[in-house]
Amino acid sequence: MTATNHAVTGALVATFVHIPVLAIPLAFASHFALDALPHFDYPASDCHSLKFFIWLVADIGFALSILTTLLILKPPGVYLLLTCSFVSMSPDLMWAYYISYKRNVGIKNWPRIAKFHKLIQTHTNSKLWPVEMIWFITTGTLLASRLY
Numbered sequence: 001m002t003a004t005n006h007a008v009t010g011a012l013v014a015t016f017v018h019i020p021v022l023a024i025p026l027a028f029a030s031h032f033a034l035d036a037l038p039h040f041d042y043p044a045s046d047c048h049s050l051k052f053f054i055w056l057v058a059d060i061g062f063a064l065s066i067l068t069t070l071l072i073l074k075p076p077g078v079y080l081l082l083t084c085s086f087v088s089m090s091p092d093l094m095w096a097y098y099i100s101y102k103r104n105v106g107i108k109n110w111p112r113i114a115k116f117h118k119l120i121q122t123h124t125n126s127k128l129w130p131v132e133m134i135w136f137i138t139t140g141t142l143l144a145s146r147l148y
Contacts, residue, residue, distance in 0.1 A: 001034040002132055003063040003089050008139045009034060010088025011070065011081045015146040020080055027084035031091045032120060040132045041124035063089065075147040091117055 001009075010027040017023040046052045063085075070081055094114055110118070 001031075001037070001039045001135070002059045003092065004059055004066065005039075005132055005135050005139065006031055006034060006089040006092070007063040007066055007085040008136060008143055010084040010086070011066075012139050012143045012146070013088070014077060014081045014084040015143065018077060018080070020083070023080060023084050024087050027088040028090070031088050032117065034135075035091075035117065036120045038123035038125075038128055038131055039121075039135075040126060040129045041121070042126055073147075 009030050013027045013030055014023050017026055042049075042052050042055065067082055067085055070078055070085075075081065091113075094117065
C-alpha cells in the first residue's frame, strides 16, 4: 500500500482505539494487514528509476500534507492520530535500507520481520492503483466522519 493509505489507516485506528498502549501496536499491525491485500506497487526492478522516485516523493508528500492538516486542525487526540499514522507507515522505512544497501544480499540473510514483510506482499502490481484509490476514499471518508 502507499504511505498515504498507511497513514490514513493508522489515524483511523486511533479514532477507534483511544488507549495508546493498544492503538500504537494495532496501527503497526495494520501496516502488515494492508500489505497482505492486493495493492499497487512498482516492481523491485523499477525502484531506482526516476518514475519510481517521483511517485515516492509525491506519495510521501501527500501523506505528510494529510498529517500536517491534522496537526493544524487539532482534532481531539491529534497526537495519538499522528503517532499511529507514523507507526503505520514506519515498516516501509526498512525498504530504503534494503534497496540501498542490501540489494545484493539474499532474503535468507534478512531479519525475520523484513522477510515476513516481503513474503506477505504476494499480490502487488502497478496496475492495482484502483485498489489504492478505493481504500483511500473509503478510509479517508470514514476518518473525516470520525474526527468531527
